[in-house]
Amino acid sequence: xxxxxxxxxxxxxxxxxxxxxxxxxxxxxxxxxxxxxxxxxxxxxxxxxxxxxxxxxxxxxxxxxxxxxxxxxxxxxxxxxxxxxxxxxxxxxxxxxxxxxxxxxxxxxxxxxxxxxxxxxxxxxxxxxxxxxxxxxxxxxxxxxxxxxxxxxxxxxxxxxxxxxxxxxxxxxxxxxxxxxxxxxxxxxxxxxxxxxxxxxxxxxxxxxxxxxxxxxxxxxxxxxxxxxxxxxxxxxxxxxxxxxxxxxxxxxxxxxxxxxxxxxxxxxxxxxxxxxxxxxxxxxxxxxxxxxxxxxxxxxxxxxxxxxxxxxxxxxxxxxxxxxxxxxxxxxxxxxxxxxxxxxxxxxxxxxxxxxxxxxxxxxxxxxxxxxxxxxxxxxxxxxxxxxxxxxxxxx
Amino acid sequence: xxxxxxxxxxxxxxxxxxxxxxxxxxxxxxxxxxxxxxxxxxxxxxxxxxxxxxxxxxxxxxxxxxxxxxxxxxxxxxxxxxxxxxxxxxxxxxxxxxxxxxxxxxxxxxxxxxxxxxxxxxxxxxxxxxxxxxxxxxxxxxxxxxxxxxxxxxxxxxxxxxxxxxxxxxxxxxxxxxxxxxxxxxxxxxxxxxxxxxxxxxxxxxxxxxxxxxxxxxxxxxxxxxxxxxxxxxxxxxxxxxxxxxxxxxxxxxxxxxxxxxxxxxxxxxxxxxxxxxxxxxxxxxxxxxxxxxxxxxxxxxxxxxxxxxxxxxxxxxxxxxxxxxxxxxxxxxxxxxxxxxxxxxxxxxxxxxxxxxxxxxxxxxxxxxxxxxxxxxxxxxxxxxxxxxxxxxxxx
Numbered sequence: 001x002x003x004x005x006x007x008x009x010x011x012x013x014x015x016x017x018x019x020x021x022x023x024x025x026x027x028x029x030x031x032x033x034x035x036x037x038x039x040x041x042x043x044x045x046x047x048x049x050x051x052x053x054x055x056x057x058x059x060x061x062x063x064x065x066x067x068x069x070x071x072x073x074x075x076x077x078x079x080x081x082x083x084x085x086x087x088x089x090x091x092x093x094x095x096x097x098x099x100x101x102x103x104x105x106x107x108x109x110x111x112x113x114x115x116x117x118x119x120x121x122x123x124x125x126x127x128x129x130x131x132x133x134x135x136x137x138x139x140x141x142x143x144x145x146x147x148x149x150x151x152x153x154x155x156x157x158x159x160x161x162x163x164x165x166x167x168x169x170x171x172x173x174x175x176x177x178x179x180x181x182x183x184x185x186x187x188x189x190x191x192x193x194x195x196x197x198x199x200x201x202x203x204x205x206x207x208x209x210x211x212x213x214x215x216x217x218x219x220x221x222x223x224x225x226x227x228x229x230x231x232x233x234x235x236x237x238x239x240x241x242x243x244x245x246x247x248x249x250x251x252x253x254x255x256x257x258x259x260x261x262x263x264x265x266x267x268x269x270x271x272x273x274x275x276x277x278x279x280x281x282x283x284x285x286x287x288x289x290x291x292x293x294x295x296x297x298x299x300x301x302x303x304x305x306x307x308x309x310x311x312x313x314x315x316x317x318x319x320x321x322x323x324x325x326x327x328x329x330x331x332x333x334x335x336x337x338x339x340x341x342x343x344x345x346x347x348x349x350x351x352x353x354x355x356x357x358x359x360x361x362x363x364x365x366x367x368x369x370x371x372x373x374x375x376x377x378x379x380x381x382x383x384x385x386x387x388x389x390x391x392x393x394x395x396x397x
Numbered sequence: 398x399x400x401x402x403x404x405x406x407x408x409x410x411x412x413x414x415x416x417x418x419x420x421x422x423x424x425x426x427x428x429x430x431x432x433x434x435x436x437x438x439x440x441x442x443x444x445x446x447x448x449x450x451x452x453x454x455x456x457x458x459x460x461x462x463x464x465x466x467x468x469x470x471x472x473x474x475x476x477x478x479x480x481x482x483x484x485x486x487x488x489x490x491x492x493x494x495x496x497x498x499x500x501x502x503x504x505x506x507x508x509x510x511x512x513x514x515x516x517x518x519x520x521x522x523x524x525x526x527x528x529x530x531x532x533x534x535x536x537x538x539x540x541x542x543x544x545x546x547x548x549x550x551x552x553x554x555x556x557x558x559x560x561x562x563x564x565x566x567x568x569x570x571x572x573x574x575x576x577x578x579x580x581x582x583x584x585x586x587x588x589x590x591x592x593x594x595x596x597x598x599x600x601x602x603x604x605x606x607x608x609x610x611x612x613x614x615x616x617x618x619x620x621x622x623x624x625x626x627x628x629x630x631x632x633x634x635x636x637x638x639x640x641x642x643x644x645x646x647x648x649x650x651x652x653x654x655x656x657x658x659x660x661x662x663x664x665x666x667x668x669x670x671x672x673x674x675x676x677x678x679x680x681x682x683x684x685x686x687x688x689x690x691x692x693x694x695x696x697x698x699x700x701x702x703x704x705x706x707x708x709x710x711x712x713x714x715x716x717x718x719x720x721x722x723x724x725x726x727x728x729x730x731x732x733x734x735x736x737x738x739x740x741x742x743x744x745x746x747x748x749x750x751x752x753x754x755x756x757x758x759x760x761x762x763x764x765x766x767x768x769x770x771x772x773x774x775x776x777x778x779x780x781x782x783x784x785x786x787x788x789x790x791x792x793x794x
Contacts, residue, residue, distance in 0.1 A: 044718065045714055045717040045718045046716075046717040046718070046721075046722060046723055046725055047713055047714055047716075047717035047725045047728075048725070076710060076714075079741075079742050112710035113709065113710055113743050219695075219696045219697060220694075220695070220696070221695050221696065221697045221711070221714070221715060221718070222714070222717070222718035223714065224710075224714045224717065297617075298616075298617070298618050299616045299617070299618065299696065299781070299785070299789070300616060300618045300789055303785075303786050303789035303790040304789065304790065306786070306790040307789070307790030307791050309790075312510065313473060313509035313510055313621075314618070316444055317442060317444055317473075317618070317619070317620065317621050318618060319443075319444075320442040320443040320444035320619070320621065321441065321442045321443070321618070321619035324443075325443060326443055328443055328444045328445075331444075344476075345476055346510050384696070384786060384790075385786060385790070386783035386786045386787060386790075388696070388700075388786075389700050389703070389781060389782060389783045389785075389786055390783060392696070392697055392700035392701065392704070393700040393701065393703040393704030393706075393781075393782070393783075394704050
């Protein structure tokens, strides 16, 4: 694992007083020294925040120079003012990076129903421009600048050698809860110095997202701001990757995205467990995903695991209402490797041992096997705790 | 509102030591003096408990004489033994009512993964047979015998006059959480002395369920045991209801079912609010239902209301990820009658007043209007509280 700033990128994270605590960065600026190919994947919510609308209109692209990120206010507005603010934030970021106004993208997360504090953001972008760097400190500050109720910053990186060229892929992300009053949204920014065409960048990002960020859920609430961006500036040199080289890149990109997705699930609001759900034996991947998502979003499954209870009934019955037909006599279930249910019937197991294995480990594994086919998927989620309720009910007090 | 035992029915609820507390009835017996028409609606879960399998095989019917209900153990077993136990429980109930073994139906709710304690159930059925009665006390005891973590028993009734005949419809139900280790399932039993054919009974029950129990959710987890039965013994006299008479009956039946559904939602585990979601202006009812269900099951909406926060962003964004396309510029939202969002934009509102109206009332109203058509629905749910998490995580301690 290698986390560093890819060649040709500079970044900074600063505090510009959107968040209250001066120790919390709330504005990040990422600059590419040369025009970068950029691709994005965006929320599937019908209601889209202004930053999503702006970035969607500018990607895929082959000339992005800057990304500005603010946390603390989501600009989750669909009206004219939200759009104007997003454009102005992008223009400012482009200006300090010496680029044209439309060569920048923006990400925002935080309180909804409040307009962006544009004066603070202007000051923040100017302050960040002065601090742009490529050190680990700069990278961490930039990763911190996108956080809301996350308890840790989330970075992942891979170095791969393709045709004698060292290529770096580094991603940052934030999660916590999907949407909230003082917190919001899954955001991700992946940077690479690999050379990609806009089309391959988009395809690679979609493929990586499909098996990482789209296989992850904290509370099932889809934000209006969800965005993952991939910037590829080609500074590593060479022609745009193709064929086997592209496959090598894709594989590393997938690893980076999976690592970030797991970090988000494991750091869900109030979470005490990172739950990995492995589905096998389905007739197709979309059926497997639907089952995984239904199990992951069942409050009864999430609370049982929080209570360290190997409650096979809740897990099996959640699978049963996913809307996917299957033979109930063909289900088998393991929790943390212990078989609890085999071919449609509960089996004898040492409840205390399974319970202890859940209680004593932050990682919990659920394996569900069906007898319908050979398709499957992996999915990550968090448990549901009283702390989650407190964070999301009592935030005004 | 008139709650009494319909003519020709007798019932009892007793404690037979399935539940620990001797003050908690855990076995109910309902008897019809004459063979009754019976219809059922059952869980849509792929995994079905034995009582569901048995009742499905025996309904619709025109000769049911008894229903036995036990709470404390769900018999959520799909294997041979579960089926044998369900059949034996039905046979015993039929025997004490002087009927053939296959003239009885069964309902079970409670712990899953445990077989029915058949000896206790035998004793319970015998004890209940001796106590069969038609008083309010008998009715309440029978309603109590189906409860699990419900905090109150749930009864609703209507008296209607059809062609000079007084017809009584009385229903009992239980809810709490959809599924659990010490608790499970939505169960309902509606009794009437009206004359119905098996076909009209089934159609009437399906129609009533569609706009009551199927428009209600506590945690979105669909149990393997969910069942609602309708028994119509015709003791009120006359020929099976048709046309306008049937419509009058249907309307009263709907009211009974809606009242029970609301009672279940409002008594969800840990609930402090009964949330009524009214959707209007959709292109069709199934779209409206999908939006209502998505809003109802969003943990962020449920926690916000628990915290008395009129968080329009969570509600509007939940509608946005229901999978129903709509014009975001056409959404309007009212909470407790206060307009928060009009035609796609937030409006100024007195946050303290709206918050107080949520905090000070157990009933909360969410009205969402769209500009897609004229279809709509009503849906009921509960808020999500730390107490729900405690009940569902810490039940072993």
